[in-house]
Amino acid sequence: MVPVPNKDSSCFAALSNQFLMIPFCMPKLMKIEMGLGGGVWNDGDKAMVAAVLGTRAFDYLISSSVSSNENSCMGIGTDENLHNKLSDLVEPPNASNFSWNYAIFWQISRSKSGDWALCWGDGSCREPKEGEESEATRNLNLRLEDETQQTMRKIVLQKLHTLFGSSDEYNGALGLDRVTDTEMFLLASMYFSFPRGEGGPGKCFASGKHVWLSDLLKSGSDYCVRSFLAKSAGVQTIVLVPTDVGVVELGSVRCVGESLELLQSIRSLFSTQSSLMRSKPLTGFPVMGKRRDENAQLTNLSPVERGEGVPKIFGQDLNSGNSGRPRYREKLAVRKVEERPWDVYSNGNRIAFSSPRNGIQGSSWPHIHDAKQGSPTEIYASQSPVNNIQELVNGVRDDFRLNHYQPQKQVTMQIDFSGATSRPSVVVRPVGADSENSDAEAPCKEERPGTADERRPRKRGRKPANGREEPLNHVEAERQRREKLNQRFYALRAVVPNISKMDKASLLGDAIAYINELQAKLKVMEADRENLGGTSRDASALGANPGISMENQSQAPDVDIQAVHDEVVVRVSCPLDSHPASRVIQAFKEAQITVLESKLAATKDTVLHTFVIKSQGSEPLTKEKLIAAFSGESNSIQSLSSVG
Amino acid sequence: MVPVPNKDSSCFAALSNQFLMIPFCMPKLMKIEMGLGGGVWNDGDKAMVAAVLGTRAFDYLISSSVSSNENSCMGIGTDENLHNKLSDLVEPPNASNFSWNYAIFWQISRSKSGDWALCWGDGSCREPKEGEESEATRNLNLRLEDETQQTMRKIVLQKLHTLFGSSDEYNGALGLDRVTDTEMFLLASMYFSFPRGEGGPGKCFASGKHVWLSDLLKSGSDYCVRSFLAKSAGVQTIVLVPTDVGVVELGSVRCVGESLELLQSIRSLFSTQSSLMRSKPLTGFPVMGKRRDENAQLTNLSPVERGEGVPKIFGQDLNSGNSGRPRYREKLAVRKVEERPWDVYSNGNRIAFSSPRNGIQGSSWPHIHDAKQGSPTEIYASQSPVNNIQELVNGVRDDFRLNHYQPQKQVTMQIDFSGATSRPSVVVRPVGADSENSDAEAPCKEERPGTADERRPRKRGRKPANGREEPLNHVEAERQRREKLNQRFYALRAVVPNISKMDKASLLGDAIAYINELQAKLKVMEADRENLGGTSRDASALGANPGISMENQSQAPDVDIQAVHDEVVVRVSCPLDSHPASRVIQAFKEAQITVLESKLAATKDTVLHTFVIKSQGSEPLTKEKLIAAFSGESNSIQSLSSVG
DNA sequence: GGGCACACGTGATTC
DNA sequence: TGAATCACGTGTGCC
Numbered sequence A, B: 001m002v003p004v005p006n007k008d009s010s011c012f013a014a015l016s017n018q019f020l021m022i023p024f025c026m027p028k029l030m031k032i033e034m035g036l037g038g039g040v041w042n043d044g045d046k047a048m049v050a051a052v053l054g055t056r057a058f059d060y061l062i063s064s065s066v067s068s069n070e071n072s073c074m075g076i077g078t079d080e081n082l083h084n085k086l087s088d089l090v091e092p093p094n095a096s097n098f099s100w101n102y103a104i105f106w107q108i109s110r111s112k113s114g115d116w117a118l119c120w121g122d123g124s125c126r127e128p129k130e131g132e133e134s135e136a137t138r139n140l141n142l143r144l145e146d147e148t149q150q151t152m153r154k155i156v157l158q159k160l161h162t163l164f165g166s167s168d169e170y171n172g173a174l175g176l177d178r179v180t181d182t183e184m185f186l187l188a189s190m191y192f193s194f195p196r197g198e199g200g201p202g203k204c205f206a207s208g209k210h211v212w213l214s215d216l217l218k219s220g221s222d223y224c225v226r227s228f229l230a231k232s233a234g235v236q237t238i239v240l241v242p243t244d245v246g247v248v249e250l251g252s253v254r255c256v257g258e259s260l261e262l263l264q265s266i267r268s269l270f271s272t273q274s275s276l277m278r279s280k281p282l283t284g285f286p287v288m289g290k291r292r293d294e295n296a297q298l299t300n301l302s303p304v305e306r307g308e309g310v311p312k313i314f315g316q317d318l319n320s321g322n323s324g325r326p327r328y329r330e331k332l333a334v335r336k337v338e339e340r341p342w343d344v345y346s347n348g349n350r351i352a353f354s355s356p357r358n359g360i361q362g363s364s365w366p367h368i369h370d371a372k373q374g375s376p377t378e379i380y381a382s383q384s385p386v387n388n389i390q391e392l393v394n395g396v397r398d399d400f401r402l403n404h405y406q407p408q409k410q411v412t413m414q415i416d417f418s419g420a421t422s423r424p425s426v427v428v429r430p431v432g433a434d435s436e437n438s439d440a441e442a443p444c445k446e447e448r449p450g451t452a453d454e455r456r457p458r459k460r461g462r463k464p465a466n467g468r469e470e471p472l473n474h475v476e477a478e479r480q481r482r483e484k485l486n487q488r489f490y491a492l493r494a495v496v497p498n499i500s501k502m503d504k505a506s507l508l509g510d511a512i513a514y515i516n517e518l519q520a521k522l523k524v525m526e527a528d529r530e531n532l533g534g535t536s537r538d539a540s541a542l543g544a545n546p547g548i549s550m551e552n553q554s555q556a557p558d559v560d561i562q563a564v565h566d567e568v569v570v571r572v573s574c575p576l577d578s579h580p581a582s583r584v585i586q587a588f589k590e591a592q593i594t595v596l597e598s599k600l601a602a603t604k605d606t607v608l609h610t611f612v613i614k615s616q617g618s619e620p621l622t623k624e625k626l627i628a629a630f631s632g633e634s635n636s637i638q639s640l641s642s643v644g
Numbered sequence C: 001g002g003g004c005a006c007a008c009g010t011g012a013t014t015c
Numbered sequence D: 001t002g003a004a005t006c007a008c009g010t011g012t013g014c015c
Helices: A009-021 A043-053 A055-067 A080-089 A146-164 A181-189 A199-207 A227-232 A260-269 A286-293 A362-367 A385-395 A397-403 A408-420 A448-452 A470-495 A504-532 A582-590 A623-633 B009-021 B043-053 B055-067 B080-089 B146-164 B181-189 B199-207 B227-232 B260-269 B286-293 B362-367 B385-403 B408-420 B445-451 B470-495 B504-532 B538-542 B582-590 B623-633
Strands: A102-110 A116-126 A193-195 A211-213 A237-242 A246-252 A331-334 A558-564 A567-575 A593-602 A606-615 B102-110 B116-126 B193-195 B211-213 B237-242 B246-252 B331-334 B558-564 B567-575 B593-602 B606-615
Touching: A043 A055, A043 A146, A043 A181, A043 A470, A055 A227, A055 A470, A080 A102, A080 A116, A102 A181, A102 A199, A116 A181, A116 A199, A116 A246, A146 A181, A181 A227, A193 A199, A199 A211, A199 A237, A199 A246, A237 A260, A246 A260, A470 A504, A470 B504, A504 B470, A504 B504, A558 B623, A582 A593, A582 A606, A582 A623, A582 B593, A593 B582, A623 B558, B043 B055, B043 B146, B043 B181, B043 B470, B055 B227, B055 B470, B080 B102, B080 B116, B102 B181, B102 B199, B116 B181, B116 B199, B116 B246, B146 B181, B181 B227, B193 B199, B199 B211, B199 B237, B199 B246, B237 B260, B246 B260, B470 B504, B582 B593, B582 B606, B582 B623
Parallel strands: none
Antiparallel strands: A102 A116, A102 A246, A116 A193, A116 A331, A211 A237, A237 A246, A558 A567, A567 B606, A593 A606, A593 B593, A606 B567, B102 B116, B102 B246, B116 B193, B116 B331, B211 B237, B237 B246, B558 B567, B593 B606
């Protein structure tokens, strides 16, 4: 039932055509270059890409497009096995089941600088089931009108493919009817790679420690330059597991507590030991099975996440038209290596793309790992990942040199891109930090004056008053300043909705208007809130820190102290709606539940409210009633454990 | 009781001195030039002015400083009468009374282009009484720390006076102890003038139709370039009434429904028919009296606004130290024309300033209207305002030409100002519209290349590759583009709080962060609101652009349910730092206080936490210790009532 | 061709 | 003093 692109190439042409016809309502200034080459990015394109991917991701891609596109990845097998592992991790869950919403394998590779880098290995994702996301997630993507967003996503994917992809065909994603949030995340992630310490995977692999973020949305943690995309997809939990050959990244729209067993199983399954079993049959893949077997040990997972899994049959989602979201594919698998780039899997639901950003033409890529660099199992034999990598790097350097011949097209693409507004010699992105204090160094700077200066088009601006040496540095500094400013502009464009025109002045004007609008709305809401909340002392809470943004402490509770004998009674009153337990409390009220006792305990960083309750009515209080009462009010109450 | 500047000039010097001593905490980059001349505006000054006045107002002033400072205003009399009329409109109300918070008369004048323009005629204002403003209003001006805001206001007023004022003395407002919101609005409004169709008054007069805005804060309507200032003053209702000689502007912090009778009475009272009665005694002025008499007909006014007025005695507020706000003057009257600019009225509370922006030195100005242009009553005799204006313009053109000699000082001021960052030849402000489609024309452009080009400092940038003629226009266009961009930057600086550094990149970064912060907060509030009240539909006001930022529900608490016999234990755990009582709890911990009992009770919309505590140590728990513990952790705990 | 927006190299300024 | 920011005039691409 899910529309699937036909593998017939003529059909792809038709799809591309259809894509071109999609009404695209953007300001006139934003010219979309849809020609076959399509490598030219104007500012509008940049802004759109930044808006879709998030600015940090955009910055990252742009800057790394020069410095790291020579990365060459090596696979850990024909990867049917890897692919199936990932795919099984995201098998659509049943009612009481749990599975991840996406799974990515970041594969170790070697960057030009000699150090390692992680690049796209393989990935799989599925859309969240109805009700799986929290309301926080569900509200996320109302920002843009759907059609516009879809169009932008497709254009961005096409741009990415044109810039970073390895073939001049369109990205297969264009054949998709829709690009869902999760798919967008996956399809965009393909174009990323992470050197040592950069981004979530790069840090994870460098440290050798896993990362388990269970509240991405609310914690605001910035696990990766792709955080924006992840958040846009509503991902709440992100797990990064380093193995000896790369990093496994898992994501879920749910809040999933950390599970050491899962970590262990992932670590072993995606290391080279496990990749020895690449001839394993597809069905009954043990990743989830193992988790099922060890159910009792997944202590931190709530019963829902713990997942009493039903036996999964690979590809069973092929014809599953009975999904809660019939409009979308349930699952999307993105392969790294594909002999026939536009092939469609026999199960009909998989769409595979050749790996981007390797600087190697698609068909030549899959054969890298077979003869020249030896069997990956040999290379990855030792225990320590880092040591392995060093071995790897040292051992295959010459082989990679062989493959290092950049096709001319790759260079051309760089030039095309830079010709739009700026040259490729942008600052290497200060990933992770605020870029305020770290954007001075430009590691790729030193090589441009000699080699790239004359081949750069440099059509804009005055002709160089050549001959000086001191001003040259000055020129470079000024260039970087401009580039930084422009990055900020793109970033601003990304956060300001309804930008009237694409030029800077209008952008600033819109941003100002938007800020004023937001401020006004906040004021109004605050006033409203104050009206209905009786205490309303928080107006004065602002006195100390004038930082406009009211709404600091949305609760500035009243504190009342009374001494009774040698004890003191402290009363803290606050508006109900800002209280963490408000949903439960309100559910109690609505269900006419009597609270016999209410206690509060606090650990180092957690507050635990305990309510002993009794039903008001005659019928006994059942777990189901409670769950209904809670979830009727909100379904963000994640873990309703069984009544003992 | 209100400190009033002494008219002794030595005292003014002392005041200026004191003014210089006011601690002013602005970023270092923001140099404040406080020299006596003070005409140089650097970017920091501009940013500050824009921050205080609002960006549109700032833009407007800057651009019109060149094109319209040749406006020459003509009074409609010695204006003791006019002044009293306005003053009576803002007589401090009694408990059940109503009066406006400010009243301005915008006086018709003739601009250089031959068309008319409205410029400051006279004005009067009073501070809102306690409880008069809504809470929306009350929260408004907590934005900046009070001292900083006061300092900025005074500096801005001084800057305005230096730039636009007619004498090189300091603005008398500097003698005020404090500049309240309303006063700031009035004092800044003095420097505005409105050509045909520009700003609220200009539009109002051009159309001949009155304007009655009764919810300025909520509707976000932009009645004038001074909207920001008006909103800052908490003004909710603004009324513009065209008469045949100008526009009367009234404002109130209340929401006042439209009253045809009031409109009518204003219209007649401030037209020339009424200005014939300029010898009328001061007391018992009939404006408000008429309204009192026609109470029953003010149908749209709520009983409070309808105002069962008590008889007012002009000047009665002179010694009224029993106001709800003893710190402020209750009333401030700003005259346009003053023979002795720094004179203080006999009632002690009025401070008068000479009219700014006329391009005519103070002492010469008041005599314009007496002999040369004839009596205003003659000129304004006919009925239609527009016809009158045409007569006026035609009839007195030569007289105005006589006065058109710009004193050299005026020119010097322009140069000083432009010398800071840009030249005065900015685009004539596209007031009222979004400026996006109307900022192409630069009416004052044609006269500068010839006259101003060589006297302009032009220290920056390359030396002109002179000799061409075509690029000169291009240069000019580019200049204007830059200027526009910079205006936007100033504007952005004005709306973004906590700007870390003053450079553009940091500004943009801060703006982006701020937008994200605002979006997040709105999201949180929206989510909260949606959770608690089914009624609130205004969350959907944002529906179109819900904004990106994640950060929904800062609480997604874990809920655990366990049945024990017929009771059920519900546990809600949540992070401590998002808990309303977190500060108290943390204070307990740090003070090693034992919590004997902790209860939670909830009313309809409030949660009350009760802690019975005991000190761990030997010494008894005192209220002081508790308060110290609480406030040591945070000073946002405002109300620590006494231990009973 | 003019209008417009942008990026560029450069000189000045500031710290 | 060197680094950073800025404004300027200019060249250029795109309506």
